Amino acid sequence: MTEPISRRGFLKAAILAPLIPSLLAACRRSSDEKVVNFFNWSNYIGKDTLPEFTKRTGVAVRYDLFADEDEMFTKLRAGARGYDLIVVGDYHIPRFRALNLIEPIPAAELKNRGNLGPRFRSPVYDPEETTVPYLWGTTGIAYNRKRIKKAPTSWRDLWDPQYKDRVSMLDNVRDCISVAMQLLNIPQTTRDPEDFKKIRELLVKQKPLVKQYSSASYLNSLVAGEIDLAMTWSGDLFQTARENPDLDYVIPKEGTYMWVDCLAMMRGARHRADTLRLIDYLLEPDVAAGIANSVRYATPNLAAQPKIDKELLNDPRVYPTPAVMKKLQLHHVLDSEQSELWSKTWADVKVA
Amino acid sequence: MSRALSWLLGGRTPLATHLLLAPASFWLLFLLVIPALGLIVLSFATNGPYGTIVWEFGFHNYARAFDPKYLPVLLRTFAFAAATTVLCLLIGYPVAYYLSFRAGRWRNIMLVGLMVPFWSSCLVAYYSWMIVLGKEGLINANLIRFGFLSEPIGFLYTPFAILLGLVYFYLPFAVLPLYASLDKVPRSVVEAAYDLGAGRWTAFRKVTLPLSLPGVVAACLLTFIPCLGDFLTVEILGGPRYYLLGNLISNQFMMAQDWPFGSALTSLLLAGLVGGLWLYQRWEKA
Numbered sequence: 001m002t003e004p005i006s007r008r009g010f011l012k013a014a015i016l017a018p019l020i021p022s023l024l025a026a027c028r029r030s031s032d033e034k035v036v037n038f039f040n041w042s043n044y045i046g047k048d049t050l051p052e053f054t055k056r057t058g059v060a061v062r063y064d065l066f067a068d069e070d071e072m073f074t075k076l077r078a079g080a081r082g083y084d085l086i087v088v089g090d091y092h093i094p095r096f097r098a099l100n101l102i103e104p105i106p107a108a109e110l111k112n113r114g115n116l117g118p119r120f121r122s123p124v125y126d127p128e129e130t131t132v133p134y135l136w137g138t139t140g141i142a143y144n145r146k147r148i149k150k151a152p153t154s155w156r157d158l159w160d161p162q163y164k165d166r167v168s169m170l171d172n173v174r175d176c177i178s179v180a181m182q183l184l185n186i187p188q189t190t191r192d193p194e195d196f197k198k199i200r201e202l203l204v205k206q207k208p209l210v211k212q213y214s215s216a217s218y219l220n221s222l223v224a225g226e227i228d229l230a231m232t233w234s235g236d237l238f239q240t241a242r243e244n245p246d247l248d249y250v251i252p253k254e255g256t257y258m259w260v261d262c263l264a265m266m267r268g269a270r271h272r273a274d275t276l277r278l279i280d281y282l283l284e285p286d287v288a289a290g291i292a293n294s295v296r297y298a299t300p301n302l303a304a305q306p307k308i309d310k311e312l313l314n315d316p317r318v319y320p321t322p323a324v325m326k327k328l329q330l331h332h333v334l335d336s337e338q339s340e341l342w343s344k345t346w347a348d349v350k351v352a
Numbered sequence: 353m354s355r356a357l358s359w360l361l362g363g364r365t366p367l368a369t370h371l372l373l374a375p376a377s378f379w380l381l382f383l384l385v386i387p388a389l390g391l392i393v394l395s396f397a398t399n400g401p402y403g404t405i406v407w408e409f410g411f412h413n414y415a416r417a418f419d420p421k422y423l424p425v426l427l428r429t430f431a432f433a434a435a436t437t438v439l440c441l442l443i444g445y446p447v448a449y450y451l452s453f454r455a456g457r458w459r460n461i462m463l464v465g466l467m468v469p470f471w472s473s474c475l476v477a478y479y480s481w482m483i484v485l486g487k488e489g490l491i492n493a494n495l496i497r498f499g500f501l502s503e504p505i506g507f508l509y510t511p512f513a514i515l516l517g518l519v520y521f522y523l524p525f526a527v528l529p530l531y532a533s534l535d536k537v538p539r540s541v542v543e544a545a546y547d548l549g550a551g552r553w554t555a556f557r558k559v560t561l562p563l564s565l566p567g568v569v570a571a572c573l574l575t576f577i578p579c580l581g582d583f584l585t586v587e588i589l590g591g592p593r594y595y596l597l598g599n600l601i602s603n604q605f606m607m608a609q610d611w612p613f614g615s616a617l618t619s620l621l622l623a624g625l626v627g628g629l630w631l632y633q634r635w636e637k638a
Contacts, residue, residue: 070607077403077609098402165506173607211509213592224488226508336401343608350595350603351421 035060036274039086042067043239046294053281059274067216076101084269085278087134090125090260091174091331102264104130109276112283115303125333131262132279133300138251138258138328139175142222142232146246155179155252158231159206167209168218168230173346174331175231176203182254188332196345203349222247235297249317255327395615403609413616429597433579436518440526440575448530466524474521478588485513509591517585526571533567577625
């Protein structure tokens with residue numbers, strides 16, 4: 001057992017291991033195969049949703065997960081082939097389109113598209129309806145009721161020095177910069193470098209309080225008491241609160257952002273017909289309600305509403321009251337120049 | 353068949369030598385040299401809208417890399433890499449010494465034991481460490497149960513956790529070359545030192561240690577260099593204030609979608625490493 005062999009063997013295994021599934025996939029690749037390759041957020045579907053689809057149609061679903069949308073984007077951009085259906089945040093759609101990663105889903109071929117609520121028809125981020133809304137939610141503040149005496153009410157509370165080392169922020173450009181903009185009263189349409197300097201300063205000022213920038217593992221930290229206050233996505237927190245009932249969710253008084261995660265078809269999807277079948281299936285009221293009841297995000301599917309658990313449907317944290325709804329805004333659709341300013345600013349915050 | 357094989361293994365003709373080397377050459381060429389060249393080409397390109405790559409070449413990415421705001425990241429990375437290397441040597445040397453001089457028939461089992469952590473991905477190992485170090489983790493829970501603590505200590509997301517993760521992962525990389533070189537120290541030479549009146553300490557200092565120095569150097573290189581590019585450890589065990597070079601680079605590829613700049617940073621790191629090794633070799637020869 002000499003050193004170079006062990007090390008090389010280890011490296012080889014490390015490099016090859018991730019390739020094995022794709023090699024296997026490559027061997028079996030044929031378009032008449034009854035399968036759909038679906039790439040979705042982790043914890044973002046009902047337990048029976050896909051098995052039920054397979055049982056009903058005989059079409060298998062190869063389900064792959066991501067926990068970070070930038071990572072997902074990087075993977076697809078770097079040429080990960082073979083996915084037919086992906087879930088994309090509303091504000092990412094222009095980016096996917098610019099890089100020619102997705103193709104329009106023909107609305108005419110979906111018989112259940114009409115189940116969607118009016119708010120989700122021809123939205124600003126996708127006026128031609130080339131994607132299909134899947135679930136929506138808000139970005140807000142999670143906190144541990146036992147350990148934070150005074151419930152947070154404002155985004156400012158995430159900057160309160162008494163919570164030093166107990167805060168986590170989503171590791172996400174859009175959410176963090178949007179909140180800084182909201183606090184500074186800067187419109188999302190800005191391109192003024194001075195504005196971005198102020199945003200950077202505000203976020204850097206918060207850094208000594210922040211224990212984690214994280215979009216997934218902070219949920220475990222909340223359960224384990226590693227942190228007590230977190231910027232979070234609504235449904236993720238409601239799922240986590242099943243493990244620790246002391247966790248609660250607040251939509252800050254300044255208002256917040258709502259986002260709509262959409263189903264999008266990959267360009268050149270090999271299993272087109274079955275992908276459309278799956279999308280149509282996901283739009284069925286029972287199926288959509290099943291998903292929403294399980295992941296605790298809000299469904300854009302109006303026809304599914306009667307089948308949503310009453311306790312969820314009446315929970316203003318999940319389906320906000322009309323007054324709060326008015327204060328919810330969609331993320332502005334950024335052009336490429338703005339999106340570069342945003343990510344540069346966020347990168348600078350990380351480095352500082 | 354066997355004649356062909358012995359011709360090949362004899363390697364007496366250039367063709368046989370090349371054939372023998374072919375698998376390794378292909379491996380290096382396709383998985384190292386070509387990707388590295390691609391990276392270098394990319395580092396001169398321009399980042400276009402939405403992170404597309406525009407093939408307009410220039411030195412702008414390199415100019416950006418020398419922004420002083422990256423200096424603390426660089427220094428922090430060196431500090432963590434150096435501390436990890438020193439700790440790996442301090443812990444690894446005695447282990448390697450024991451394995452080579454004292455372990456006797458247990459040696460092989462212990463060597464396998466040393467490799468066991470490699471059987472699982474370091475991701476799994478780091479998540480296990482989270483369970484051990486967490487506020488409700490193994491250490492805190494027991495310290496509290498036996499009354500040593502009243503409040504849990506936040507081990508996670510501190511420099512301590514990062515260093516622990518790095519040393520944990522890179523220790524075998526230090527131990528194996530140390531063991532290999534200590535094992536090669538001729539026992540007769542050590543015995544000769546005893547015969548000539550040297551005590552254990554003198555014999556170690558004047559004979560064993562100098563003879564194991566190549567192993568020490570190899571151990572340093574095998575821990576220090578990968579540490580410089582490590583990003584997973586900080587991602588999982590470290591907090592936002594301990595951002596290292598590896599995180600800076602991975603962020604360019606993942607979050608910022610600025611591949612040319614990420615490539616420039618990687619090329620600089622590579623150039624620094626190759627340059628450092630080259631200087632070291634010259635110094636060693638001189």
